[in-house]
Amino acid sequence: MSWLDTGDDDDEFDEASIRMRPNPKANRPRTKRRPAHSDARIARVLGVDRGRYTVLVDEDGPNEHTALAVRARELRKTPIVTGDQARVVGDTSGSEGTLSRIIGLQERTSLLRRSADDTDQVERVVVANADQMLVVVAAADPEPRERLVDRYLIAALDAGIRPLLVVTKTDLADPSGFLSHFEGVEGLQVFTSAQGAMPIEEIGRQLVGHSTVFVGHSGVGKSTLVNALVPDAHRATGHVNQVTGRGRHTSSSTVSLRYHGAEGSGWVIDTPGVRSFGLGHVDPANILAAYTDLAAAAAECPRGCTHLPDAPDCAIVEALAEGRLGPNGAARLDSLQRLLATFAERDRNAAARP
Numbered sequence: 001m002s003w004l005d006t007g008d009d010d011d012e013f014d015e016a017s018i019r020m021r022p023n024p025k026a027n028r029p030r031t032k033r034r035p036a037h038s039d040a041r042i043a044r045v046l047g048v049d050r051g052r053y054t055v056l057v058d059e060d061g062p063n064e065h066t067a068l069a070v071r072a073r074e075l076r077k078t079p080i081v082t083g084d085q086a087r088v089v090g091d092t093s094g095s096e097g098t099l100s101r102i103i104g105l106q107e108r109t110s111l112l113r114r115s116a117d118d119t120d121q122v123e124r125v126v127v128a129n130a131d132q133m134l135v136v137v138a139a140a141d142p143e144p145r146e147r148l149v150d151r152y153l154i155a156a157l158d159a160g161i162r163p164l165l166v167v168t169k170t171d172l173a174d175p176s177g178f179l180s181h182f183e184g185v186e187g188l189q190v191f192t193s194a195q196g197a198m199p200i201e202e203i204g205r206q207l208v209g210h211s212t213v214f215v216g217h218s219g220v221g222k223s224t225l226v227n228a229l230v231p232d233a234h235r236a237t238g239h240v241n242q243v244t245g246r247g248r249h250t251s252s253s254t255v256s257l258r259y260h261g262a263e264g265s266g267w268v269i270d271t272p273g274v275r276s277f278g279l280g281h282v283d284p285a286n287i288l289a290a291y292t293d294l295a296a297a298a299a300e301c302p303r304g305c306t307h308l309p310d311a312p313d314c315a316i317v318e319a320l321a322e323g324r325l326g327p328n329g330a331a332r333l334d335s336l337q338r339l340l341a342t343f344a345e346r347d348r349n350a351a352a353r354p
């Protein structure tokens with residue numbers, strides 16, 4: 001093929017490798033030749049391992065199968081994550097030894113991100129196109145941390161994802177004290193185990209027709225829950241480091257798994273257990289918004305109120321003093337103020353930088 005033939009192609013794509021695929025239409029007049037990328041198929045990215053993506057081709061079609069793909073050179077700086085809808089060319093048969101190529105991504109409906117810490121604005125993309133986040137916490141072992149859950153809720157809200165909360169290990173402790181922290185969060189659905197048994201069917205119903213990313217600190221029982229919902233998932237569970245006694249996350253990569261229930265199917269996206277969930281990338285306005293009860297009170301705040309302890313006439317502080325924020329108002333306001341203070345400091349540091 002002469003260099004002339006590539007002249008009117010979109011050079012965004014690696015045409016050389018695309019053309020390795022036998023093309024029966026190659027002899028048609030040039031002017032009528034379709035651009036090579038119109039041959040692309042849309043495939044769901046399920047996971048990535050050492051630069052090789054497992055993609056699902058012909059999803060829900062008669063020929064649904066997985067194939068391996070690499071990313072086109074042009075995309076090497078584009079994060080491609082589980083849940084992405086990729087445009088794939090080349091050999092997508094999925095046969096042993098074949099490799100296809102991702103040449104682009106469909107527009108994402110959502111993007112869940114996290115940063116290493118709150119002051120780090122370098123973000124890591126966790127999952128694309130999820131519309132629900134299922135936060136898993138244990139009633140004990142490890143101790144539930146309200147503020148970590150607050151962070152998940154903020155990240156979900158910031159990404160436009162609906163949060164759900166599941167409490168495991170209620171055979172070990174009563175989670176009601178912990179859960180009261182979230183009573184003020186409007187619309188948050190909570191699932192807890194009863195007599196040590198998780199309400200698997202009830203949780204499963206929430207997954208139908210959705211793409212739900214599961215998050216949680218390692219050791220909370222997230223893998224156990226994923227395995228109960230997706231029996232062929234085979235997520236490694238219960239690997240506890242005997243020396244430190246701490247759970248070690250054995251499921252080290254993020255994967256999409258198909259949930260099949262009596263009422264339909266959905267996608268479960270399992271992420272490795274994370275110790276922290278940095279919010280450096282989050283729009284600070286979304287921090288207050290995640291505390292729906294406090295945000296309602298803040299409607300009466302003076303313009304530009306920081307809601308920090310030294311803010312004059314903060315309506316959230318007044319609502320708390322008047323007992324309008326419920327029994328856990330003080331703890332919730334404390335959680336909010338700590339996060340807001342971190343962000344205020346981040347912005348001060350950013351402003352001070354030359």
Ligand code: GDP
Pocket residue numbers: 168169170171172193196216217218219220221222223224225236237238239247248249273
């Ligand atoms: P992950 O790190 O969040 O994936 O946690 P795992 O699913 O590996 O579970 C960590 C440990 O907690 C394992 O030993 C599980 O058997 C145990 N576990 C999970 N769910 C429960 C529960 O509801 N009650 C109790 N007591 N232990 C549980």
Ligand code: ZN
Pocket residue numbers: 298301302305306307308311313314315316317
């Ligand atoms: Zn205020």
